[in-house]
Amino acid sequence: MHTPRVTIAQVAAEAGVSAMTVSNVINARPGASETTRRRVLDVVERLGYTPPGTRNGRRGRTGLIGVLTLDLTGEYSLDIVRGIAEEVADDERELLVRASLDAIRERDRIAAFAGGLVDGLLLIAPVLAPETEQEVRAGELPVVVIDPRRLDVDLPRVTVDNYDGVRTGTRYLIEAGHRRIAYVRGEDDHESSELRYRGYADALRLAGLQPDPALEAASNFNHQGGLHAATRLLTAQRPTAIVAGSDLIALGALDAARTLGLSVPEDLSIVGFDDLPQSAHSTPPLTTVRQPLREMGRAGTRALMSLIARQPLATDDIRLPTELVLRATTAPPGRASEA
Template identity: 85%
Template sequence: MSTPRVTIAQVAAEAGVSAMTVSNVVNERPGASESTRQRVLEVARRLGYTPPGARNGKRGRTGLIGVLTLDLTGQYSLEIVRGIAEEIADDERELFLNAALDAARERERISLFAGGLVDGLLLIAPVLAPETEQAIHAGGLPVVVIDPRRLDLDLPRVTVDNYDGVRAGTHHLIELGHRRIAYIRGEDDHESTDARHRGYTDALRLAGIQPDPALVASSNFNHQGGVHAATRLLTTQRPTAIVAGADPIALGALDAARALGLSVPDDLSVVGFDDLPQAAHSAPPLTTVRQPLHEMGRAGTRALMSLIARQPLATDDIRLATKLVLRATTAPPSGPRDG
């Protein structure tokens, strides 16, 4: 049985410093005092730590892969990160995770990563202001974007078929007999929001149903936004079904229906988008569109590894399929079919 390899996190904990400091020291970059440098090197020798880049002989100096997202607390980002971690598990590389709370801090952290801290960087749903994208190109750091907010980026990216996913979810409700189908949009600064909205409206039109702007509400991508938007719709428009642009919105709609004394799916059907882990455990379990978050992480990591190794990519635009997952929040409308 092989001895488990020592990780940079273990060296950092033993030496009482950050993983970034260990990376700087073992890769002979400035930033640490001489006493700190000596302490880190002594701990690394004692534990038998060797930088991954030296162990595997692969292109890249640090053996670290950077991952930057605006939020490391939500299931969406965590599921993608799990896929990234699975993809590098046999590659003797390590992840350096960080979160940026806004566009300014995102640019600061990208500049930090680009300063030699990591061999490549994965960005999850980044803001990426134009000047930040220009800085990435100027710095030359290999970067892959997972679920970009803008599709006009001149960077390799991994996306899903947002349009077809919501179209399929809406079509499912139409097949059940629903005609008053509401839609709750996500945040407007994501191009996926428009693509999902188009999937909803096109599914209605193909079924001969004229989209009603009064049945469309805006939200952010969180639970509370879903509660507020669904409450407005249910108290003013009374749709028989709601399609939500994200699972947290859909879960908020379930709570809004419950607070109003409505039964799901008897009085209201709900379809989400994501298939986050909590979707299968909601009450009742949520019918939703699965975007393959694990595979998005794995596909982005494979593309980044190719860039680090200076190998050409088959495509700069990796698009993965979505899948409708039927559970218990959808059923035929309780009254006579509309129209």
């Protein structure tokens, strides 16, 4: 009968310390008092904990993979981390997950990970200032970036086909009969925002329609921004459909339509981008472009494992396809909307 292995999280909980402290102690790094060190080692011995890096002859000094993300409260980051955790579990490694709130803290967190704390590092949508990127490239720590804000980042990276995803969603609305299609874009410091907008604009042009600045608005990648942007669009020359640069923006647009007394999809169709878990449970459920968040996490982890094992990657630019998921927020334009 297989006995479940003891994890570093269990040791940390039992000893009343953080996972980082446990890692420091078992790898003989400074940072813990003698009392704490003895308590951790007692728990390690009592629970029979074996660091993953020593199991089954696996390569790696610590058996730990670092994950750094700007946000751990939203489903976007959490779904990527779930994919990472699934892949790491298959390899019997463990995760140290940290959040950084800004570029300065991000740089400090990366430096801490690079100090021998982990065998490799995954960065989720990092800010990654140029000088920080240069330091990462110059260091020995294997690093893979998932969904970078800048697409010219000179590190192995995992992205999705942002352009084709939005072009497909916009073309679907055109084929359903919509002609007044608005677009709400996300933050400009994400290059994916520009790619998604280009997908929208090119879909219009290919159908013989011209993008109309009066039907375009900017937002943050959040519900509140989508609510405000969509309210402005819907109280001016109202479109029959809105394409949103993210699901949170689209869900904000859905609430804006409801507040203004519009019915979705009878009066207004809405298409999002992400396919976050809550999008399938909105009222009505959201039509959206799915970017495979969990698979992004898994693909990034597989690439990182190869780098840790000093195996060459087939490509430094892993690009995954998107998929249009049809639900209940889209329909042909109604008579009232066309009027």
